[in-house]
Amino acid sequence: xxxxxxxxxxxxxxxxxxxxxxxxxxxxxxxxxxxxxxxxxxxxxxxxxxxxxxxxxxxxxxxxxxxxxxxxxxxxxxxxxxxxxxxxxxxxxxxxxxxxxxxxxxxxxxxxxxxxxxxxxxxxxxxxxxxxxxxxxxxxxxxxxxxxxxxxxxxxxxxxxxxxxxxxxxxxxxxxxxxxxxxxxxxxxxxxxxxxxxxxxxxxxxxxxxxxxxxxxxxxxxxxxxxxxxxxxxxxxxxxxxxxxxxxxxxxxxxxxxxxxxxxxxxxxxxxxxxxxxxxxxxxxxxxxxxxxxxxxxxxxxxxxxxxxxxxxxxxxxxxxxxxxxxxxxxxxxxxxxxxxxxxxxxxxxxxxxxxx
Amino acid sequence: xxxxxxxxxxxxxxxxxxxxxxxxxxxxxxxxxxxxxxxxxxxxxxxxxxxxxxxxxxxxxxxxxxxxxxxxxxxxxxxxxxxxxxxxxxxxxxxxxxxxxxxxxxxxxxxxxxxxxxxxxxxxxxxxxxxxxxxxxxxxxxxxxxxxxxxxxxxxxxxxxxxxxxxxxxxxxxxxxxxxxxxxxxxxxxxxxxxxxxxxxxxxxxxxxxxxxxxxxxxxxxxxxxxxxxxxxxxxxxxxxxxxxxxxxxxxxxxxxxxxxxxxxxxxxxxxxxxxxxxxxxxxxxxxxxxxxxxxxxxxxxxxxxxxxxxxxxxxxxxxxxxxxxxxxxxxxxxxxxxxxxxxxxxxxxxxxxxxxxxxxxxxxxxxxxxxxxxxxxxxxxxxxxxxxxxxxxxxxxxxxxxxx
Numbered sequence: 001x002x003x004x005x006x007x008x009x010x011x012x013x014x015x016x017x018x019x020x021x022x023x024x025x026x027x028x029x030x031x032x033x034x035x036x037x038x039x040x041x042x043x044x045x046x047x048x049x050x051x052x053x054x055x056x057x058x059x060x061x062x063x064x065x066x067x068x069x070x071x072x073x074x075x076x077x078x079x080x081x082x083x084x085x086x087x088x089x090x091x092x093x094x095x096x097x098x099x100x101x102x103x104x105x106x107x108x109x110x111x112x113x114x115x116x117x118x119x120x121x122x123x124x125x126x127x128x129x130x131x132x133x134x135x136x137x138x139x140x141x142x143x144x145x146x147x148x149x150x151x152x153x154x155x156x157x158x159x160x161x162x163x164x165x166x167x168x169x170x171x172x173x174x175x176x177x178x179x180x181x182x183x184x185x186x187x188x189x190x191x192x193x194x195x196x197x198x199x200x201x202x203x204x205x206x207x208x209x210x211x212x213x214x215x216x217x218x219x220x221x222x223x224x225x226x227x228x229x230x231x232x233x234x235x236x237x238x239x240x241x242x243x244x245x246x247x248x249x250x251x252x253x254x255x256x257x258x259x260x261x262x263x264x265x266x267x268x269x270x271x272x273x274x275x276x277x278x279x280x281x282x283x284x285x286x287x288x289x290x291x292x293x294x295x296x297x298x299x300x301x302x303x304x305x306x307x308x309x310x311x312x313x314x315x316x317x318x319x320x321x322x323x324x325x326x327x328x329x330x331x332x333x334x335x336x337x338x339x340x341x342x343x344x345x346x347x348x349x350x351x352x353x354x355x356x357x
Numbered sequence: 358x359x360x361x362x363x364x365x366x367x368x369x370x371x372x373x374x375x376x377x378x379x380x381x382x383x384x385x386x387x388x389x390x391x392x393x394x395x396x397x398x399x400x401x402x403x404x405x406x407x408x409x410x411x412x413x414x415x416x417x418x419x420x421x422x423x424x425x426x427x428x429x430x431x432x433x434x435x436x437x438x439x440x441x442x443x444x445x446x447x448x449x450x451x452x453x454x455x456x457x458x459x460x461x462x463x464x465x466x467x468x469x470x471x472x473x474x475x476x477x478x479x480x481x482x483x484x485x486x487x488x489x490x491x492x493x494x495x496x497x498x499x500x501x502x503x504x505x506x507x508x509x510x511x512x513x514x515x516x517x518x519x520x521x522x523x524x525x526x527x528x529x530x531x532x533x534x535x536x537x538x539x540x541x542x543x544x545x546x547x548x549x550x551x552x553x554x555x556x557x558x559x560x561x562x563x564x565x566x567x568x569x570x571x572x573x574x575x576x577x578x579x580x581x582x583x584x585x586x587x588x589x590x591x592x593x594x595x596x597x598x599x600x601x602x603x604x605x606x607x608x609x610x611x612x613x614x615x616x617x618x619x620x621x622x623x624x625x626x627x628x629x630x631x632x633x634x635x636x637x638x639x640x641x642x643x644x645x646x647x648x649x650x651x652x653x654x655x656x657x658x659x660x661x662x663x664x665x666x667x668x669x670x671x672x673x674x675x676x677x678x679x680x681x682x683x684x685x686x687x688x689x690x691x692x693x694x695x696x697x698x699x700x701x702x703x704x705x706x707x708x709x710x711x712x713x714x715x716x717x718x719x720x721x722x723x724x725x726x727x728x729x730x731x732x733x734x735x736x737x738x739x740x741x742x743x744x745x746x747x748x749x750x751x752x753x754x755x756x757x758x759x760x761x762x
Contacts, residue, residue, distance in 0.1 A: 005499070006506035008424050009550035011452065013509045015539050018458035019529055028528035028537065032650040043530050050530060058375045060491070062383040063468040063477045070461035070468075079461040082526070083481050085574050092530075111375055124484065129406035130377070130399070131432060131448065131491060133414040138406065140377040141369060148372030173668035175484040176575035179676070207712055213671045238670045242713070244416040251410035264578045266570035266585070267643045268618050271577050271676050285407040286368040309612050309647075341673055 020080040020092045022050045038157050039113035040099060052090050053102055056112045056122045056147070056154055059087040060130065060140055068109075076102040086122045086164075088115060112154055118161055120153035120299075125167035126174045128186075133244075134237055135169035136186030136254040137283050143167050145288045146184075146295050153299065160306035160315070163299065164263070171236045179262040181312035182298055183274045184281075184291065188235040189253040191228050198245025200224035208246070211238045213340075256281045256291055260298060261313030272313050275321075277328070279335035301328050326356040363400060365407035378403075384477035392477040395492055398442035399476070402434060413440070420447055420495050422502040425554045428512025429498055445494040446476070450487035450513035451505060452546065452553075455539035456526045457482065466508050474501035485563070486523030486574075487513035511550075517713075518556035522546050524566035525573040532649065533642070534568035535586030535658040536686045542566050544692055545699075552703075559710035562703065563666075569654065570642045576666070576677070581716040582699065583663040583677040584686075588655035591635040592644070598651035600629035613647045659685040662695070664702065665717025675717040678725075680732075682739040698732065705731040726751075 016024065026045025033043045041052040069089055073081040076098040082090045089111075091102060103113050115121050123146065126132065128139025146165070147154070153163065166177035169186040177183040199208070200223065208226055209217050216232030217239060219225075226246075228239075240248045258281065262274030277298070281291045305327065306315035316324045325332045338346045369378045378400070385396035402413050417431030430448040437444040451467070467488065471477065476492035483489040493501065502512065513521035522545050525531070527538030545564060546553065552562075565576035568586040576583035603609055609631065614622040621634040622644055631651070633644070645652045662684055663677035686692060702716070705728065710719045720728045729736055738744075 004503060005423050006503035008506070008511075009554060010506060010509065010511045011547045011550055012454050012511060012543070013463070015455035015458050015529070015543060018454050018460055018463065019456075023458075023529045028534065030528070030530065030532035030534075031653075032532055034650070043532070045532075052530070056375065057481070058377040058380065059480050059482075060377040060380050061479050061481050062380045062387070063472050063479065064383040064387050065380060066464050066468055066479065066481070070464040073461040073464075081459055081461070081464075083457040083459075085457075085486070085523070085525070087482070089481070110373075112373065126484065129403055129412045131414065131446075133412055133416055133432075133435075135412045141366075141407070144369050144372065144374055144376060144378075147374035151373045171669055173670075173674075176578035176668070178668055178674045179575065179578040210711060211671065211713065213673075236670060241670075249411045254410065264572050264575045265642065266572060266577075267641050267646065268616055270618075270641070271572070273674060273676070283410045285410065286365045308608075309616055 018080075018082075020050060020078065020094065022048055022094050023092070026050070035117050035157065036099070038119065038155055039116055040103070041116055048094070049096075051093050051096065051099055053093070053099060053106070053113055054084070054115050055089040055091070055106055056115055057083075057087050057089050058140060058144065059125065072102065072105065084122075086115075086124050088122050112151070114154040114156075117157035118159045119155070119157040120150055120159070120163045120165065122154070123147060123165050123167055124175045124177070126169045128169040132169060134172060134240060134249075136188050136237070136249070137169055137256050138285065139167055139169040139186075141285060142184065142256070142288050142291060145286070145292050149292045149296055150299060159303055160308055161311045163302075163312065165295070171238070172241065176264060178259070178273055179264045179271055180274055181260065181263065182295060183259040183262065184256050184295065185259065187255060187257045187280065188237055188248050188250060189255070189280065190248070190250045191230055191233040191235060192237070192240055192246035192248040194225060194228060195245040195247070196220070196223040196225035199226055199243060201245075203243035203245055208239050208243045211242045213238065251283075255283050256288075258291075258294060258298070261316050263311055263313060268314065269317075274313075276336055277324075277330055279333060297328060320354050322354050322356050361397075361401075363404040366400065366404050381478060387472070387477055389472060389477065392472070394442040395446070395476040396478065398440040399446075399478075399492070402436075402440045402443060405439075414446075417447075420445075420498060422499050422512070425512060426556045427515040427518045427554055428502075430515055432492075443492065446492040447495065447498065449475075449490040449493070449498070449501060450483060450485070450515055450521065451490060452511050452513040452521050453482055453486055453488050453523070455524055455542045456529050457486075458529065467510070470501060470504045470508065474504065485513070485520050487521045512554065514553045514561075516556040517558045517560050518554070518562070519549050519552040519558075520561050520563045521553065522564040522566065523574055525568050527566075527568040531568065533571065533586070533645065533654055535588050535654055536568055536660055537688060538566045538568035538584075538586070540688060541584070541686060541692060541695075545696075548696065558703070558707055560713045560715055562706075562716065570640060571646065577663060578666055578674075578676060579668060580666050580677065581664065582702070583666055584695075585661050585663060586654075586658070587640055587661045587683060588658045589683055590655035590657040592633050592638065592655060593653040594631060594633065595651050595653075596628075596630045599631050599648065602648050602651055603629045607648070609648075613644050616643050616647075617641075618643070659683050662698065665715075665720055667715045667717050671713075672718045672721060675721070677717070678720075679740050680734065682737070701732045 025047035258278035259274035480489035524542035565580035662681035666677035
């Protein structure tokens with residue numbers, strides 16, 4: 001059979017024709033935006049207004065649903081829609097009268113309109129057990145459980161500030177979870193098992209050795225394999241990424257760690273990494289009850305105590321981490337004190353602190 | 358569609374948030390026999406994962422389409438005897454349009470192609486920004502690519518290549534845009550098609566483009582090359598609109614000026630006017646975000662180029678560092694200044710990095726000074742939070758006697 005090959009390197013289609021006419025006419029000339037109601041934005045330029053209806057999505061979509069979105073776009077939006085960096089669907093329309101029927105249709109079919117302004121944004125997340133070999137927990141399942149529980153916060157915009165929660169199913173973090181208001185991340189707690197024959201057959205030893213952040217892996221020339229130093233390994237799983245014969249998945253001991261207080265935007269004091277607050281929550285499919293409870297607690301304490309305008313990390317910076325642990329009732333352990341490469345700057349060098357119960 | 362009971366994942370069909378399990382079931386029941394068998398196997402596999410608390414996938418083998426090395430992620434179940442229908446269940450990354458704008462016909466075209474060649478399951482979108490087609494067999498990869506190409510679509514990046522650049526909505530729907538993020542993203546993607554499709558670097562390299570400092574694509578947290586919009590001149594103030602915000606009850610004193618990180622913003626409650634000391638403003642966006650009708654980004658616009666961002670593995674997570682405080686991003690000149698700079702950066706990284714060493718890790722290992730020399734940039738205070746706190750620095754021959762050795 002003679003194979004047939006299509007042209008390569010054509011790149012993505014040009015964006016211009018994909019945009020609504022109002023976006024073309026106001027291109028680069030937009031003046032301001034405001035919120036009509038939760039989930040509905042109005043962007044105004046000299047040529048008129050564009051309305052955006054933002055819809056939460058689980059990211060994993062069937063073509064059945066995509067075709068339905070296309071139908072709705074035809075019916076209400078002259079065929080225009082877009083997606084956001086946080087997996088929302090956005091319907092773009094000019095006719096104000098179409099907003100309510102569109103929102104009603106979406107909501108009636110179980111698709112939530114919300115996530116604008118000072119609300120909980122849609123969760124970004126990774127593939128998890130649907131598609132990934134290195135996941136230490138499930139992604140879509142944990143996100144579904146958390147969003148079912150926090151649904152109300154996607155639908156209200158009276159929080160102290162926006163709230164971005166992110167999820168990654170292993171430390172590879174396919175997504176910017178390490179700079180989120182609240183991040184939960186799949187973690188391992190036991191060292192990889194070394195399959196000597198497999199390592200000898202299929203892995204490049206220097207790459208495996210170099211993959212370890214803690215220099216815990218050394219060659220084992222006799223077996224043409226490697227030896228992992230149990231005292232140095234902190235279970236990141238990067239060696240498994242480069243060598244399949246070092247499996248690290250462990251159903252009984254894998255689970256989830258929670259970090260808080262990060263953000264990406266330059267606003268005020270700028271971007272920040274999220275910090276560890278819960279070192280381990282066990283995997284509890286299908287509803288991950290302990291995780292859901294822990295995240296709700298973190299959200300509620302912030303909502304009740306932050307001042308207007310304070311993102312999660314800004315609130316903690318004002319009150320102090322010692323106070324945060326007291327208010328959330330979380331245990332502070334040896335795991336919370338950094339002992340990795342850049343740890344020294346995280347130790348308190350100022351005798352100013354608060355006494356807590 | 359089988360009516361098989363799967364108690365674990367069936368539970369996730371309940372609740373108010375849209376259910377991905379229902380999405381998989383929709384593809385299983387869409388009338389296509391291949392979708393039915395693949396999606397049913399996926400549901401069975403997932404139920405087992407939920408019971409056993411572990412994934413059922415293996416590392417990808419190398420699969421792809423002719424003349425490309427990236428764009429397809431090989432995916433195989435670890436138990437092909439039990440789930441033969443997902444023995445091969447590869448992912449295709451399809452390069453999204455700038456700003457993720459679509460027309461309904463685009464969606465239908467993509468659906469037509471994917472229903473013919475794959476499981477019917479997608480991600481809109483993957484974390485990097487691509488459309489993700491989730492699950493097909495090796496024999497379908499080339500025909501699927503052919504159909505995509507015929508319809509005007511192309512694959513994105515994967516492996517040790519330029520990953521698919523992505524950008525915020527920019528001037529398409531945002532008043533904060535300091536440059537044309539949509540055009541720049543399209544231009545760079547088209548310019549670097551070879552780098553995008555043929556992995557030949559030490560590791561991945563990511564470009565993310567945000568047209569203002571709000572950084573809606575989280576560029577600083579995860580892109581080796583973060584291009585972030587910036588203006589240099591004064592914030593434009595419409596005092597009449599300031600007064601309207603005041604009349605509407607906004608606490609300008611505390612919620613706008615009170616949060617200014619450089620205390621360069623003050624409010625005259627009597628006149629209902631805001632005053633900004635622009636020479637001391639760091640362009641953080643806070644006041645503009647709080648009063649978008651009254652305050653606007655300036656007129657001398659461009660971008661800050663920041664480098665080195667990445668997630669945790671291996672050396673720790675890095676946020677991108679300021680390298681070029683301001684670049685105009687000249688569309689008329691086809692962004693040549695930026696492209697020249699990027700090519701210098703990539704050349705130095707490609708020559709010096711170890712396998713799987715990201716740009717930020719290399720700069721950290723070699724030292725910022727060496728990097729700046731390589732890309733011919735002078736050190737300036739905007740690059741650091743503060744100067745070094747130790748006396749351990751090098752002197753070079755060129756530092757003495759006008760460079761005499």
